[in-house]
Amino acid sequence: MRRGRGGVDVVSDRVTVRAKRVVVALPPATAGRIDYEPGLPGIRDQLTQRVPMGSVTKTFAVYDTPFWRADGLSGQAASDTGPVRVTFDGSPRSGRPGVLLGFVDGDDARALNQLGDRDRARAEVESYVRYFGPKAANPTMTFDYPWDNDRLAGGAPIGFTPPGVLLRFGEALRRPVGPIHWSGSETATVWNGYMDGAVQSGERVAGEVLSAL
Numbered sequence: 001m002r003r004g005r006g007g008v009d010v011v012s013d014r015v016t017v018r019a020k021r022v023v024v025a026l027p028p029a030t031a032g033r034i035d036y037e038p039g040l041p042g043i044r045d046q047l048t049q050r051v052p053m054g055s056v057t058k059t060f061a062v063y064d065t066p067f068w069r070a071d072g073l074s075g076q077a078a079s080d081t082g083p084v085r086v087t088f089d090g091s092p093r094s095g096r097p098g099v100l101l102g103f104v105d106g107d108d109a110r111a112l113n114q115l116g117d118r119d120r121a122r123a124e125v126e127s128y129v130r131y132f133g134p135k136a137a138n139p140t141m142t143f144d145y146p147w148d149n150d151r152l153a154g155g156a157p158i159g160f161t162p163p164g165v166l167l168r169f170g171e172a173l174r175r176p177v178g179p180i181h182w183s184g185s186e187t188a189t190v191w192n193g194y195m196d197g198a199v200q201s202g203e204r205v206a207g208e209v210l211s212a213l
Contacts, residue, residue: 001180002037008179021209025183025202027159028173029053030152040177047169050162051186053155055109057146059084059102059124061139066091066098068132075100077131082108084127100128100136104144113146120144158193159186174204179212181205 002009007020024031032048039045066089068075075089083104090101102124104112112120121142128136147156166173174187183205188197 001034003178003180019179021179021181021212023181023183023205023209025205027051027053027154027184027186029154029159031182031184036180041172043169044172044175044177047165047172050165050169051159053147053153053159054157055106055113055148056156057104057109057112057120057144057148058156059104059144060090060142061100061102061125061128061136062141063098063100063136063139065096067135068098068100069095071133071135073132075132079127079131081130082127083112083123087128087131097140100132100139102127109146109148113148120146160193176208176212181208 001022002011007018008022010017010019010022024034026034028048028051030053032045040048066075068089075087075091077087079085084102085105085108087100087102090099091097092099104124112123115123121144124144125137125139125142128139147153150156161170174182176182183201185191185193185195185198185201187204188194188201189204190200191197
């Protein structure tokens with residue numbers, strides 16, 4: 001991304017786009033991987049080095065039917081024992097197939113990510129069995145997505161700020177750098193990290209750009 005007097009050139013391997021203003025709606029860590037010419041101010045660069053992505057694996061187990069409903073269960077669980085600590089009923093509205101959706105996070109996700117596909121699936125299904133009984137032991141299909149292993153995402157669901165980061169570097173979180181504006185859920189002032197925050201950040205940055213133009 002090259003900025004000059006006339007605005008910004010956004011250069012990819014396929015196309016170059018010239019604009020008066022640019023909105024970067026990425027987590028700070030991911031935004032920091034963009035090549036900027038000239039480089040960003042030190043405080044912005046330092047900020048992006050200090051807002052890591054979380055560690056999350058999203059898991060699915062598919063069954064012929066949502067058997068847990070017949071057992072009087074919602075399909076939703078929360079536990080202090082991993083690796084899958086949170087689950088939801090992810091079945092389609094039709095009710096077939098039955099889908100259990102779960103999340104593995106933190107240390108559990110980092111440990112699981114070192115395993116092969118089969119060993120990860122085995123550990124995830126063991127969690128479903130613990131919550132919903134032996135019927136959960138034989139899904140017709142399992143699959144997961146370790147976000148930490150996604151080169152472009154670098155983790156999930158959002159970037160988080162360890163203690164002291166916002167006090168020392170927070171002023172650079174939303175402050176534009178010339179014609180470059182920062183958006184995304186991490187920049188929200190309410191519901192940071194959620195869809196509500198993402199919408200708020202979009203409304204805020206749209207106002208910034210309109211004022212600048």
